Amino acid sequence: MSRPTKHSPERGSARTRLLEAARDIVRTKGFAATAVDDLCRSADVTKGAFFHQFGSKEALGVAAAEFWAETTSVFFADAPYHAPADPLERVLAYVAFRKAIIAGDLAEFTCLVGTMAQEIYASSPDIRDACGRSIFGHAATLEADIEAARRDRGIIGDWTAESLARHTQTIIQGGFVLAKAGNDPELARESLDHLDRYIRHLFHITEENAA
Template sequence: MAQEAPHESKVRLLDAALHVIRARGYAATRIDDVCAEAGLTKGSFFHHFDSKEDLALAAVEHFGAMADALFEAAPSHRAEDPLERVLGYVDFRIAMLQGALPEFTCLHGTLVQETYDTHPALREACNRYMSAHSARVAQDLAEAKRRHTPAATWSPDGLALHIQAVLQGAFILAKARQGPEVAADCLRHLRRYLELLFTHPQPEEKPA
């Protein structure tokens, strides 16, 4: 049997880390758990990573790259109207709520909730990727605002962060209730809110 290439074993470990950390949390994740999930030895693990935190930092990047590719391939990403792209993004997030909880919840949100005070490097890495994702959504929001509601006073950057907050909160509720239904309902409410912002724009505020 052909020997597995080093980069293939590293990807297997990263994929395993995505599942185990999202299922158990960072503190409860052991290197042995990740190796067992990947079907690899601890020798293979330490060939690629110096520690659990080193693995988690690489997993943050791995998850971010996978997410970027997934959203860029979404049909709504190619819509000509930026509002269609925004609403299609929410629809796509709803469609992604399939399978077991570790398969659709966010690694970045899971990690940062647990490690924000104890592992600053992980917090910073998660914040970097979550902020970059929000910034890309904000670009579509800004274009949609210029086209459809130029007099509205809300900020595209602030609205993009609100979308991220609803998503992360929806994942927490899905974990609490052990199913995706509540998350899907939250995102459908988010979609209705976005539609209202663009169909009933807030008038320009006048100085007192």
Template sequence: MIPNRPFRPTAATAREKLLEAAVRLVRAQGFAATSVDQLCGEAGVTKGAFFHHFPSKEALGVAAAEFWSASTGAFFADAPFHGFPDPVDRVLGYIDLRIALIGGRAEAFSCVAGTMVQEAFRSSAAIRMACEASIMGNAAALEEDLAAAIDRCGVSGTTAASLSRHVQAVIQGAFILAKTQPEDSAADLAREQLGHLRRYFAMLFHRIGEEIAS
């Protein structure tokens, strides 16, 4: 298991500190329960600084989803699995990395965009669209490898785009299930679900019997 670690350098500006605070608080307690006062306290900035950078809490939510997308996207873009010559290995390597990143409390490994959109998908179109861009952006990043794996293995009846969305559906669903569990078993349940996802792709791409990486 890879220990949870920051995807970004230490925040330096007031804006960065507020976005980092949003990541921590939204993961821990949700967007609706997070107040501007809490964000300012967590970030160590004044309310004046908050409204200098964000005209509203909704604007902060949109920016937090974009901030999350940029930082996690860069992390996964630099991951070692991209160096595997076989596209099937790259797909399985992505899932292995997602499994390895799960550990500790649910708020330590869950998704900011996935958490926010569950609350705000009807109340804020702007946040919904920012979260959609984040989650679907992660899906799109896997499409090229999935398309190559489909072609290499002669898989029919599906598309790379559909499979990439399925990957995100399982990941987001695993995070939700993890939140139903006591703290000491949340990560185990999430890893279990992604293990099933890996097994599905191993079967789909004719890699029956491969062990899940630990």
């Protein structure tokens, strides 16, 4: 594996391996504590290759956030929560899906861009903005279903689909923080139960009129 036989086998093998290494290591140790040498070792790539692909450690941070945005958006686009015909059902299925994928080690299910944003928001505006695009871009994918559900059911409240979509991300990100602080993934799942209950409240779903 020392030398790729083709120029671009898929999308640049050293580059991709470095981005995957960044995803995994930064999620466990944080961005600042992750050394370029750590990434090179994990990706089985030399330092020369690193600085050939990314001009600086900060550039890698930006690329890692963009890589995260791309891979997660494919992951969520392919996820089963889009199946229900009713938009509100899809929204609730999203919440259930987010709860279901909280499993295993903390570093496996927590959010790279949330972690990075929290750490470097003041030091590196470029990384911060790339993280922001990932988070708010994902939130935006929920808006259409929320808005459709709202229209379908004639809900009038002093909140917007955009705001509720962002709120789901607040709860997901906050859940990760509590799960880390308490070293217990259940803390993140617990808040998603509250979110589920909140959404049902907003849409006047009670035991009686539930499907």
